[in-house]
Amino acid sequence: MSRMITVGAAQLGPIQKAESRTSAVNRMIQLMEQARRKQCDLIVFPELALTTFFPRYLMKDRDEIEQWFERSMPNEVTQPLFDAAREFGMGFHLGYAELVEEQGETRRYNTAILVDKSGTIVGKYRKVHLPGHAEYEDERRFQHLEKYYFDVGNTGFNVWRTMGGVLGMCICNDRRWPETYRVMGLQGVEMVVLGYNTPSTNGKVEQDPHLRMFQSRLCMQSGAYQNSTWVVGVAKAGTEDGHQLFGGTCIVAPTGEIVAQAQGLGDELIVADCDLDLCLEGKENMFNFTAHRRPEYYQLITEQAGAVPPEE
Amino acid sequence: MSRMITVGAAQLGPIQKAESRTSAVNRMIQLMEQARRKQCDLIVFPELALTTFFPRYLMKDRDEIEQWFERSMPNEVTQPLFDAAREFGMGFHLGYAELVEEQGETRRYNTAILVDKSGTIVGKYRKVHLPGHAEYEDERRFQHLEKYYFDVGNTGFNVWRTMGGVLGMCICNDRRWPETYRVMGLQGVEMVVLGYNTPSTNGKVEQDPHLRMFQSRLCMQSGAYQNSTWVVGVAKAGTEDGHQLFGGTCIVAPTGEIVAQAQGLGDELIVADCDLDLCLEGKENMFNFTAHRRPEYYQLITEQAGAVPPEE
Numbered sequence: 047m048s049r050m051i052t053v054g055a056a057q058l059g060p061i062q063k064a065e066s067r068t069s070a071v072n073r074m075i076q077l078m079e080q081a082r083r084k085q086c087d088l089i090v091f092p093e094l095a096l097t098t099f100f101p102r103y104l105m106k107d108r109d110e111i112e113q114w115f116e117r118s119m120p121n122e123v124t125q126p127l128f129d130a131a132r133e134f135g136m137g138f139h140l141g142y143a144e145l146v147e148e149q150g151e152t153r154r155y156n157t158a159i160l161v162d163k164s165g166t167i168v169g170k171y172r173k174v175h176l177p178g179h180a181e182y183e184d185e186r187r188f189q190h191l192e193k194y195y196f197d198v199g200n201t202g203f204n205v206w207r208t209m210g211g212v213l214g215m216c217i218c219n220d221r222r223w224p225e226t227y228r229v230m231g232l233q234g235v236e237m238v239v240l241g242y243n244t245p246s247t248n249g250k251v252e253q254d255p256h257l258r259m260f261q262s263r264l265c266m267q268s269g270a271y272q273n274s275t276w277v278v279g280v281a282k283a284g285t286e287d288g289h290q291l292f293g294g295t296c297i298v299a300p301t302g303e304i305v306a307q308a309q310g311l312g313d314e315l316i317v318a319d320c321d322l323d324l325c326l327e328g329k330e331n332m333f334n335f336t337a338h339r340r341p342e343y344y345q346l347i348t349e350q351a352g353a354v355p356p357e358e
Numbered sequence: 359m360s361r362m363i364t365v366g367a368a369q370l371g372p373i374q375k376a377e378s379r380t381s382a383v384n385r386m387i388q389l390m391e392q393a394r395r396k397q398c399d400l401i402v403f404p405e406l407a408l409t410t411f412f413p414r415y416l417m418k419d420r421d422e423i424e425q426w427f428e429r430s431m432p433n434e435v436t437q438p439l440f441d442a443a444r445e446f447g448m449g450f451h452l453g454y455a456e457l458v459e460e461q462g463e464t465r466r467y468n469t470a471i472l473v474d475k476s477g478t479i480v481g482k483y484r485k486v487h488l489p490g491h492a493e494y495e496d497e498r499r500f501q502h503l504e505k506y507y508f509d510v511g512n513t514g515f516n517v518w519r520t521m522g523g524v525l526g527m528c529i530c531n532d533r534r535w536p537e538t539y540r541v542m543g544l545q546g547v548e549m550v551v552l553g554y555n556t557p558s559t560n561g562k563v564e565q566d567p568h569l570r571m572f573q574s575r576l577c578m579q580s581g582a583y584q585n586s587t588w589v590v591g592v593a594k595a596g597t598e599d600g601h602q603l604f605g606g607t608c609i610v611a612p613t614g615e616i617v618a619q620a621q622g623l624g625d626e627l628i629v630a631d632c633d634l635d636l637c638l639e640g641k642e643n644m645f646n647f648t649a650h651r652r653p654e655y656y657q658l659i660t661e662q663a664g665a666v667p668p669e670e
Contacts (some may be wrong), residue, residue, distance in 0.1 A: 177644075225540075227657060271576055352651070
């Protein structure tokens with residue numbers, strides 16, 4: 047058997063602070079046209095794909111903050127992506143900043159959607175693991191204010207049966223947490239798609255630059271292997287107004303092996319034919335959860351958030 | 359600050375079916391003598407270190423089975439290890455097959471102990487994730503009957519404050535499961551020690567041999583990074599009566615990087631100076647669990663063992 051999804055991982059180069067959403071969407075449409083020529087069923091765009099990675103800046107004025115958020119999806123600026131999806135018969139994944147009213151309160155989420163080949167939104171995910179900090183920190187070389195700008199996502203880690211398989215989503219820092227993949231693995235996920243904006247350097251401590259790429263891949267590769275799922279990780283890369291984001295867009299097989307990876311830090315499409323039936327070997331043997339998992343010994347994972355070391 | 363534990367990862371070459379426990383212990387004592395010259399505080403031996411990896415054979419006779427198990431620890435044969443520990447001022451970790459009476463029932467566990475520098479057993483762990491199968495499977499090139507010979511361990515994943523740090527244990531296939539590391543990470547673990555016996559080839563499906571080593575390391579390295587802990591993984595390696603076990607003994611830093619690895623498939627000691635304070639950077643920032651974990655979205659991990667895909 048084989049159930050093939052041809053996936054395009056569409057890395058975006060930098061989006062400067064002054065670049066318009068319309069320009070970013072035009073760049074994405076060009077990548078969709080490339081993906082059509084390569085017969086892609088699905089194209090994956092990064093986290094916060096419409097704008098620069100604005101959480102590196104502290105803003106206090108409400109209007110200034112909210113200009114970075116989308117109040118509806120699709121909207122006038124993003125409609126061409128949905129039109130292209132329908133015209134090309136190509137699903138897509140898009141990350142953006144979402145502003146909504148919930149129970150009379152304004153909420154701001156770091157959000158991603160999954161759109162099918164008819165241009166219909168079939169799934170929405172709001173980022174759970176917000177990295178960084180909630181207040182300005184003077185000792186940092188640059189800020190990472192995701193906990194200031196965003197509420198913790200309230201969707202949980204869901205999966206959707208679409209495009210012939212079971213697909214799930216997460217966003218950026220979520221990829222470092224094994225719980226992210228496991229919760230989707232327990233719902234039979236066959237492909238996790240995710241976008242990220244990750245600085246090339248640590249804002250606080252000096253760190254060997256190669257290490258950050260290694261750790262990012264280590265998490266995606268182990269998440270793939272340990273749940274026997276495809277993982278498609280897509281970067282926004284390159285230098286945004288002096289701040290470099292690393293690239294490393296890649297497609298990871300259920301064996302944990304990288305089968306395609308980006309070569310640069312700009313707009314770049316990489317493609318792989320992903321047979322979802324390759325997930326079966328792992329799901330039926332090494333990671334047959336029913337046969338091998340022992341939740342009675344995992345209780346701490348859901349009973350407590352923080353670490354509690356034994357008394358001295 | 360620095361809190362250094364100098365660790366020796368003591369890979370064992372093959373133990374043939376006919377080799378005595380006394381011979382295996384003598385080999386381990388030689389490795390302890392090497393470790394003493396290298397100033398080790400702790401030496402880590404593999405899983406089932408006293409005998410060949412007997413779960414590859416089907417045995418039905420109770421006496422024949424029980425000869426592979428220890429009924430007490432220390433016992434006459436293993437006492438020299440405890441004496442050397444006290445004499446050398448060196449802790450050790452040892453895996454063995456354990457037979458006990460519990461509530462009037464005979465139980466068999468795949469067990470490991472942690473012994474401190476005074477030769478006192480400070481911790482015991484019984485393997486939770488038993489791989490393989492419970493009945494003879496004709497289609498396999500060799501058997502992996504751990505579910506036949508062993509009961510599921512009943513200790514859970516504990517940690518112990520000993521040798522100046524917080525140490526934990528797991529065994530072989532446990533290392534592939536992110537829950538193993540996470541449960542110890544939630545108890546502040548700073549060093550996980552583990553042994554394994556892993557065949558170089560898959561008994562059922564044809565597999566690229568490099569892949570098995572890659573996957574083993576992927577799990578130990580991600581477990582280390584995602585919990586900001588040292589991981590010491592020690593193989594029994596080489597060809598036991600025609601069945602090859604892979605080596606790959608390694609010491610992994612809290613960054614996820616391998617800092618020492620074995621070169622061969624025989625008895626071999628590798629050593630690293632492991633500063634437990636290197637765990638702090640990860641535990642206080644990227645993997646500050648209190649700041650970033652969201653157990654409310656992890657509930658499936660403890661609510662169900664097996665995967666439940668969405669309806670078609």
